[in-house]
Amino acid sequence: MLRPAGLWRLCRRPWAARVPAENLGRREVTSGVSPRGSTSPRTLNIFDRDLKRKQKNWAARQPEPTKFDYLKEEVGSRIADRVYDIPRNFPLALDLGCGRGYIAQYLNKLQLFHCRKLLESFSKLTLQKMLCLHWVNDLPRALEQIHYILKPDGVFIGAMFGGDTLYELRCSLQLAETEREGGFSPHISPFTAVNDLGHLLGRAGFNTLTVDTDEIQVNYPGMFELMEDLQGMGESNCAWNRKALLHRDTMLAAAAVYREMYRNEDGSVPATYQIYYMIGWKYHESQARPAERGSATVSFGELGKINNLMPPGKKSQ
Template identity: 45%
Template sequence: MTKKLQRDRSALDIESSKQVDYLKDEVAYRLVDRLLDIKRKYDTIVDLGCGCGHVVKHIDQDITKKLLMCDMSEKMLERDKNMKFDVEVERIVVDEELLPFAENSVEAVISNLSLHWVNDLPGTMIQIQRSLKPDGLFLASMFSGDTLFELRTSLQLAELEREQGVSPRVSPMIDIRDVGSLLARAGFTLTTIDVDDIIVNYPTMFELIKDLKAMGESNAVLARRPFLKRDTLLAAAAIYKDLHGNSDGTIPATFQIGWKPDVSQSKPKPRGSATMSLKDMLEK
């Protein structure tokens, strides 16, 4: 509910929301570029956690005829409803933890920077796997491990100094090393995982925090303290600049993107089932 409210508020401030599309648009472009590596055209693709429509900007008729845009926030879904795209679009309000798709009914599911907010990630992956048709595709990007480590450490050090305690100010991200085991538990096969680091420079820590809020990516951990004192914030900004600042006075923010492409049906042959030896093949 907290995350839905944040996403609703972000979409309602249309001007600010559009100004911070840069990060999700860039990752969506990279996501679709990976989709192009799979030489297949789909009738329909499900875009799970689509936000305002970052993936659809890069999708064309060579990839799919129709994109099913799904998000928990109706306001985000409707923000750019008057825009025209290269493919047919249908918008549906969907909670990522309660997928409405029947078993073996979906050709492909993609997700761009949304799954890191799912409370029951293993459960969602199981639902995705069950909804896919045989040989269906699951392709996703999500914030992982070291995302915003500069902001996290700076806030922690400032709180320890000024308030003698630490509160989770930056939401925890999944360790990319754990993703493979989660996919395997969900029943996926032939999984591949890789990581990109995207570094964005900001004038100060305050511009970074402002952009995160406008993206709907603010901290949603229930155990966090509701307020952060002004002097703690100022101390954190100074620590950030001192520990991580660039020579030109700006500060970097690292967004670590984990990629999880998968084809869910094909399985390796059983050990010992080969009908020709490697030696014979090399001699040909």
């Protein structure tokens, strides 16, 4: 996964941990969420979908499109790890937004269907690992449709970019544009917050939720190489409120700010990609349920007393 110049690095942050979605905040999302099964008239139209389609098609037609696949390949392998962490046998899986099938090589024991749109067929395991949900205008509705196509006791495993993605680039552009032009416009796509994601999954009907936050850091020779790769990935900004043009001196100033604030010892600059991994199940009566509140027969105080009576070497940690 290293570029020929040897300046790229993928790393997993040691503090990244899985957090049960039940423990996440319940802050309401800003885009209108409709009751399940209906279309919300308040859904925000944030992204120019026609422009995004043109960006993706342009990237796919490049002479060497696969050289920009390093991030999706890494995320695909990490999603495969999460599939195999589940002690279940899945004979059938549906891969939504499959692209070039970055996860298929890791799931050779499954009958895997690739599709770019939701299918009417049903499956036990649904994968969404192409990092495309952040371009969806109606995310609540998309999650509801994913829940709909699952069989009972089926599981959805997905990944999308998180809110801290490319914060180095975002900050550098804002500082340079403010200094050179007296204000700044959004140049990085808005991303969903982790609290909102857990809430949306619950509203879509998923249960036994898990949201896993991870970060991947990639080192580039400079800011312009990073922007070139984002274009090659088809990940250029397509928000309606984007600024069409940045002046040349503003771009040069942003590159200088980027290097001054974030450069590594070897002269390269890091770019952080925050990834949200999500797991949600469709309800089935055979699934384990949490015990009812007040049904416990032993209090925490009694457990503490029992622990104190045990020999030192057998006390619970």
